Amino acid sequence: MPKKQLLLIDGNSIVFRAFYAMHTQIDRFTNQDGLHTAAIYGFKLMLDHVLDKFHPDAALVAFDAGKTTFRTKKYADYKAERAKTPEELTEQLPYVRQLVKASGLHSYELKNYEADDIIGTLAKRADQAGYETLIVSGDRDLTQLATETTTVAVTKKGVTQTEHFTPEYMMEKLGVTPTQFIDVKALMGDSSDNYPGVTKIGEKTAISLIQKYGSLDGIYENIDEMKKSKRKENLINEEDIARQCQDLARIRRDAPIEVKLADLTYQGPQQEELVELFEKLDFKSFLAKMNITPQGGQKAAADIKFTELTESNIGELSKLKSRISFFLEMPDANYHVSPFAGFVIGNGDHWWVSRNVDLLTTPVIKDLLENDQIQKDTFNAKAHYVGLHRLGIDLQGIGFDLLLVSYLLNTNDNSNDLGQLAHEHDYYGVQSDEEVYGKGKGRHIPDDDQVFFSHLAAKGRAIEELNAKLSKKLHENEQWALYTDIERPLSLVLANMEIAGVHVDATTLKNMGSKLKERLAELEQAIYDEAGEEFNINSTKQLGTILFEKLQLPVIKKTKTGYSTSVEVLEKLQGKALIIDNILVYRQIAKIQSTYITGLLKVIHSSDQKIHTRYLQTLTQTGRLSSVDPNLQNIPVRLEEGRKIRKAFKPSHQGWKIFSSDYSQVELRVLAHVTGDHALQQDFIDGKDIHESTARRIFNLLPDEQVTPNMRRQAKAVNFGIVYGISDYGLSQNIHVSRKQAHEFIQNYFKEFPGVKEYIENIVKKARQQGYVETITHRRRYLPEINSKNFSRRSFAERTAMNTPIQGSAADIIKIAMIRMADKLRDEGLHAKMLLQIHDELIFEAPEEEIPRLKELVPKVMDSAVKLDVPLKVESKVGDTWYDLKKF
DNA sequence: CCTTTCACG
DNA sequence: ACGTACGTGAAAGGG
Numbered sequence: 001m002p003k004k005q006l007l008l009i010d011g012n013s014i015v016f017r018a019f020y021a022m023h024t025q026i027d028r029f030t031n032q033d034g035l036h037t038a039a040i041y042g043f044k045l046m047l048d049h050v051l052d053k054f055h056p057d058a059a060l061v062a063f064d065a066g067k068t069t070f071r072t073k074k075y076a077d078y079k080a081e082r083a084k085t086p087e088e089l090t091e092q093l094p095y096v097r098q099l100v101k102a103s104g105l106h107s108y109e110l111k112n113y114e115a116d117d118i119i120g121t122l123a124k125r126a127d128q129a130g131y132e133t134l135i136v137s138g139d140r141d142l143t144q145l146a147t148e149t150t151t152v153a154v155t156k157k158g159v160t161q162t163e164h165f166t167p168e169y170m171m172e173k174l175g176v177t178p179t180q181f182i183d184v185k186a187l188m189g190d191s192s193d194n195y196p197g198v199t200k201i202g203e204k205t206a207i208s209l210i211q212k213y214g215s216l217d218g219i220y221e222n223i224d225e226m227k228k229s230k231r232k233e234n235l236i237n238e239e240d241i242a243r244q245c246q247d248l249a250r251i252r253r254d255a256p257i258e259v260k261l262a263d264l265t266y267q268g269p270q271q272e273e274l275v276e277l278f279e280k281l282d283f284k285s286f287l288a289k290m291n292i293t294p295q296g297g298q299k300a301a302a303d304i305k306f307t308e309l310t311e312s313n314i315g316e317l318s319k320l321k322s323r324i325s326f327f328l329e330m331p332d333a334n335y336h337v338s339p340f341a342g343f344v345i346g347n348g349d350h351w352w353v354s355r356n357v358d359l360l361t362t363p364v365i366k367d368l369l370e371n372d373q374i375q376k377d378t379f380n381a382k383a384h385y386v387g388l389h390r391l392g393i394d395l396q397g398i399g400f401d402l403l404l405v406s407y408l409l410n411t412n413d414n415s416n417d418l419g420q421l422a423h424e425h426d427y428y429g430v431q432s433d434e435e436v437y438g439k440g441k442g443r444h445i446p447d448d449d450q451v452f453f454s455h456l457a458a459k460g461r462a463i464e465e466l467n468a469k470l471s472k473k474l475h476e477n478e479q480w481a482l483y484t485d486i487e488r489p490l491s492l493v494l495a496n497m498e499i500a501g502v503h504v505d506a507t508t509l510k511n512m513g514s515k516l517k518e519r520l521a522e523l524e525q526a527i528y529d530e531a532g533e534e535f536n537i538n539s540t541k542q543l544g545t546i547l548f549e550k551l552q553l554p555v556i557k558k559t560k561t562g563y564s565t566s567v568e569v570l571e572k573l574q575g576k577a578l579i580i581d582n583i584l585v586y587r588q589i590a591k592i593q594s595t596y597i598t599g600l601l602k603v604i605h606s607s608d609q610k611i612h613t614r615y616l617q618t619l620t621q622t623g624r625l626s627s628v629d630p631n632l633q634n635i636p637v638r639l640e641e642g643r644k645i646r647k648a649f650k651p652s653h654q655g656w657k658i659f660s661s662d663y664s665q666v667e668l669r670v671l672a673h674v675t676g677d678h679a680l681q682q683d684f685i686d687g688k689d690i691h692e693s694t695a696r697r698i699f700n701l702l703p704d705e706q707v708t709p710n711m712r713r714q715a716k717a718v719n720f721g722i723v724y725g726i727s728d729y730g731l732s733q734n735i736h737v738s739r740k741q742a743h744e745f746i747q748n749y750f751k752e753f754p755g756v757k758e759y760i761e762n763i764v765k766k767a768r769q770q771g772y773v774e775t776i777t778h779r780r781r782y783l784p785e786i787n788s789k790n791f792s793r794r795s796f797a798e799r800t801a802m803n804t805p806i807q808g809s810a811a812d813i814i815k816i817a818m819i820r821m822a823d824k825l826r827d828e829g830l831h832a833k834m835l836l837q838i839h840d841e842l843i844f845e846a847p848e849e850e851i852p853r854l855k856e857l858v859p860k861v862m863d864s865a866v867k868l869d870v871p872l873k874v875e876s877k878v879g880d881t882w883y884d885l886k887k888f
Numbered sequence: 889c890c891t892t893t894c895a896c897g
Numbered sequence: 898a899c900g901t902a903c904g905t906g907a908a909a910g911g912g
Contacts, residue, residue, distance in 0.1 A: 188898095202898050539910055540892060559892070561911095566893065591894060594908055622904060624897085631906045634896035642895075667897090667903095721902065730902030791899050803903045807897095811904095839897045839904085 003132040003149070006261065007056035008119045010137035011063040011107065015096055017138035018042025018159045019089045020789065031282040036088040040095045040281060046136070046159040047103055054134050058264035059105040060122065062115035063097075070112050071248055078248060080194050095281065102274045104267030106259070113255045116142060120251035122261070123150050129261055136162065141185065143170060144251060146178040173560075176210055183216040186246035195245045199234045216246055288428040304429075306344070306457035308449070309352040309359055316352070317364050323347060323375045323399060324368070325463040328357070328387050329456060331437070331445055333416070334629050335383040336498070336605075336612045340391075341445045344456040347464060351457040355449075357391060366393055375399035377463050379418045381488070382617060385495035400467040404487050407618035408479050409470060411781055414618050422462045425470065430458035482777045487617065490815050493822045493834070494615045494625070500833045501610030502632070502845075503652040506601060512644060513597040516589050523586040530579035537586055540565050551577055588641060596636065596645045603630050610652065615837070622804050623779045623811040624839060633838045635882070649882035651845040657878050659832070659851060660885055661858040662841035664873040665690055666810045667723050673868040674776070674805055677755025684870040691716040697752040698745060718745050722756060723806050725799025760802050767801035775808035776866065813872070814840060817865040824861055828853070843882070851878055855888070 019039035029038035071078045100107045110118055119135055123145050126133045133150040135142055143165040146152045153162040167178055176184055187206035189197025197206070213219040220239060226232045235242070278287050307313065324347045332338035340357040345365070359365060368374055370393060377400040378384055388395045406421050407414050413424045419432030436455045437443050446452045474480045528534045531550065535542045544563035547553045556572050557564040567587075573580045603611055616626045627633040635649070636642025651658055663669075668690055672680040683693045695707045695715035717735045724730070732742035750757040764786070767773050772782040781804045786797040818837060825832055832846030832854055842862070846854055859874035866872075877885035 204898075536910080538908090541910075561891065564892085587894080591908085595895070595906095599907070616905095620904065624904060626905055628906065631896080634894090634906065636895060638896085724903040725901095727901055729900075734902070792901070795899090795901070799902070800904095807904060810897095841897085 003130060004057045005055065006122070006126045006131045006133045006264070007050065007054060007059040007105075007266070008122055008133060008135045009050075009059075009061040009105070010115050010119060010135070010139060010142060011061040011096065011100070012115050013138035014043055014046055014136065014155070014159060015039045015089070015093065017155050018046065019092070021159055031280070035095075035281070036092060037095075037281050037283070039089055039092045040099055041283065042159045043096050044099060044103075044283070044286060046155075047099075047105075049160040050134070050136055050153075056134070056266045058131075058261060059266040060118075060259075060264050061100045061105050061107045062118035062122075063107060063109040064115050065109040065111045065113065068112070069114055071114070073112075075195070075244060075248060077194055082192070082194065095277070098273075098277055102270045102277050104269055106264050108257070108259060110255060110257060113252065117252040117255045118257060120145055120253045121255040121257050123147075124253040125261060126150070131261070141190075141249065142251070144178045144181045144185075144249075146170060175207055180210050180215060182250050183210050183246060185249035186216055186242050189245055190249070193248065195248050196241060197245055198238045198242050200231065201234070205231075216242060284426060284428055285423055288423070304351065304454055304457045304461060305349060306346075306351040306353050306453055308453065309345075309354040309356075311359070311362075314359060314362055314364055317345070317368065319350070320345070320347065320368060321374070323377065325377045325460040326369070326384070327378055327418075327456065327459050327463065328360075328384055329445070330383065330387055331443075334614065335387045336390075336614070336629075338387070340387065342452065342456055344453075344460040346457075346460055351460050353453040353456045355452075360388070360391055360393060370394050370396050372396035377402070377467055379403050379421075379459070379463055380416075382491040382495045382498075382615075385492055386498060389495070389499055398488060398491075400463065400471065401488060401491065402463050402466055402470070403618055404491065405470045405474060405483060408483055408487060408779065409473055409477065411621050412784075416618075418459050418462065422466060425466055427462055427466055429465065430462040431455065477780065478778045479780070482779060486777060486812065486815050486819065489819045491617060493818050494617060496822070497834055497836070498612050498614060500835055501605070501608065501612040501652075502835045502843075503609055503650050504600060504604050504611050505648045505650050506604055506609065508648040509597050509601055509645075512648075513593065513601075516593045516597065520586065520589055520593065523582050523589065527579055527582050527586060530577070530582065537583065538590065543583070547573070547577075547579075551579070553577060588639065592636065592642050592645065596642065600630060600645075600648070608652075613836075620811075621781055621800070623775060623808040623815075625811075625837060632836055643883060646883035647881050650880070653845075653847070656845050656847050657851055657880065658882050658885060659844045659846055659854050659858070659876065659878050660841060660882075661862055661874050661876040663810075663814065663862065664875055666813065666840050666872065667806050668719055669868065669870050669872060670776075670806050670809045670813070671723060671756065672870045674809065675753075675755045675759035676869070677753045677759070680753050680756065681870050691719060694719055694749075698748040700748075714745065718749055721746070722749065723803060725760075725802045727795075727799075763805065764798050764801050767797070773801050773804050775805050775812050777809070777812040779808050779812060781808065810840065813865050814842070814862070817862040818842065820861045820865065821858065824857060828857075830854075 019042070021042060029041055030036055097107055108118055119142065123133050123135060127147055127149050131149065135145060135150060135152045137152065138155045138159070140154050143152045143154065146165045146167050148167065152165040154165060155161065156163050170176065170178055170181065174181065184203070184206045187198050187201045187209060188203050189195050209219055213222055219235065223232065223236060275287065324345060326343070326345045328343045329341040330338035331341050342353060342355040343357060343360065344351055344353045346352050360369070369376065369388065375397055376395070378398060379402040381398045381401040381404065385395050402418065402421065403416070406424070413421070415421050417433045419430045419435065422430050423432070436451065437445060474483055524537065527537055531546045535546060537543060541562055543565050547565065548555050548563045553573050553576055555563055556569045567584070570580050570584055600611065605612060611630065611632065613627045613632045614629050616628060619626050636645050649658070669684055672684050679697065683690055691712050692707045695711040698715060698718065699711055701707065714735055717731060721731045721734070726746055728739050728743040728746060731745065732739040763773060767783050767786045771784070771786070772780045774780055781800070783797045783801055785793040786801060788794040788797065814837065818834065821834060821842065825834065830846070830850050830853065832844050832850050834842060834844050836843040842858065844854060844858070855876055859876055862874045863872040875887065877887050879885040
């Protein structure tokens, strides 16, 4: 018989987590009456998430009964420093309890005890009764309750991502047992619960002491053997404190709980109660998931009226003279090759749908789509340009692009699913594709016309209805120009680049591939010989076993699943065993072979011998593009071996050349501009080698002193570090110097470039105040974690606060240049084609006779794209293949 | 589906 | 004491 399953939830800690996870958006989550709802919302998310995977027979949510407990009675200071719970949270607690009840779970609290103790006690009883128990908490302290049959899930990020603690996992991760963890806490203390632990002992020290002596008792039994040290003194002097802390840290497992496990049967969701509660709370998305139309909300998708378009009624479309919405359904993400499933066209109360895309080529529709005087609103204009181009239609006159506008408003919720995105904007008149089409293997376009067509019609209407609201937001954010002057025209430029494609010579790749295959076979044999056995070299797990167990090489670094075998690690092992060099070379060649030879061969279109990538315009958090299917933005260049791949990238016509122009140090120039730093600006205005002049400044060289290559290299790394949001540790790792040394470099840098230092301080402050940062074109990135209490999340947000305006403004600049460049090529009647964008570089193919003109034109367009306080510099190259590019 | 590794700017 | 450089995508292995 399968074991009964028990779910125990630490109510208070989850509510706290949920509240603080969404704290930066505290005012977005309120109902009509101004009641804050973020914590309730988060709690519900957590419940759904847990119940999706774990199907309990019994379930209970434990709450704290009040401020005073047996712990506070014993130790007046316990939790004494804790800030008062804000009103915005306490007002939500009654509703969380209602939610728990309506969801069919029991709740329980006990005077003088904390929720932890209730959970500890019930978990123990459940273990004895043969249950399998899952505890969910936001508090790591509960991991002490893990046993063979009790798993503790602790929230990691937000409230839905959890880390599952079993005794084995704890041993692996922390190196102690759940019971020992209590003693670790006793030594290290807990600042949030306000008990101190032993002076100068933190987590690392505590763990190693407990590992050595087994327990707190073990330490004190053997304290005399410990060699004389400050630590030993502290341990002896503070034994009483340590014992007290142990008592505080230990969760009770014998609390006087009256309820029995048998009383805790999980009832399942109580539909009516939930609906009533969600309506009160304004939880439209949860109601929509339950297929309930929110009161006063949008009509359900099924109500929408539509007409199936046929050859006989197609004339009706001539009615469409004003703004219309259009959506072409392409089920595969890759719209270069996706089949066409159907389309919707219309406005207001008139929506026409069909599965027959050939109808689009009939003049009445084709003219509509190609007429730039009739505005078409859609979702993902770029996909539509490409898709319609395949049908021989030249789409013009795009007005509102729901996907693109949503991305500009908030890069954080950037789904490619129209329905999901509509829900983000509180519009529930359309379902998500996942709901209608299914997901994974089961995803398919429904056979039922009613189902499919009403979904299409709902999409058309969703686009139409969201236009006004989102356009207004663009204006409020000062992003209208960013949309109409940059992103929207860029979508057409990108579509044309994708359609143009780049010619890749399969024969060149195949020849390289067969040579690499031989080399791989040799390397493989050599590695097997040195290892003394055959194994899968591509498996990091097997490789780790060979290197660190069989060959006993020193372990440099561990990953969360085992030994790290990354390049940095292998390089440190070089010279210790012959096998290492061979593995490094094998890795390099295997990467080229799999990703760039076989990978690229797979995506050359047989019809034209070209590769047609897709640029994702609405993905990155900074405004950069990304490239997929395949990624043409990471073709090897740094190492000669890989660089040869570029020999296969050729012009698509005889007598044509590849031409490329790239911005030189664009990010540092943007840095000089946005920080206003005088010294940095002057160096660029004077046309200095920026890494050299940085070296000169931070190493305090006299005018007659030489900058050594090593100084320049280090200064270069500092410059990069500044752009990335520097930390002494990160820099020290990068250039292999001590952390102290790295710290000095950074201090010197800030002394020499005070404007940069001031900028960093200001941008972080600004991000904290307004919740987002901006680029020179008002592109936004929200940083909800900038106020996080978690050090590492907050630090990350601070680094991105300073990096995003730099990286993002550089992205803005090249986007503007691309639009102007496309216009110029057309206006001048040039045959040259823009093919690729690689963040700071544009690649073209052109007839040889146009090369002199491009050499003038492209740099001019690129360096005048925006006016900064420092000049932009552009360098151009030309060649017969991408590999052969040479400056000229 | 997630993790690790490695390719690019 | 914390735990790290910023932004991406693809392949491979292993659950």
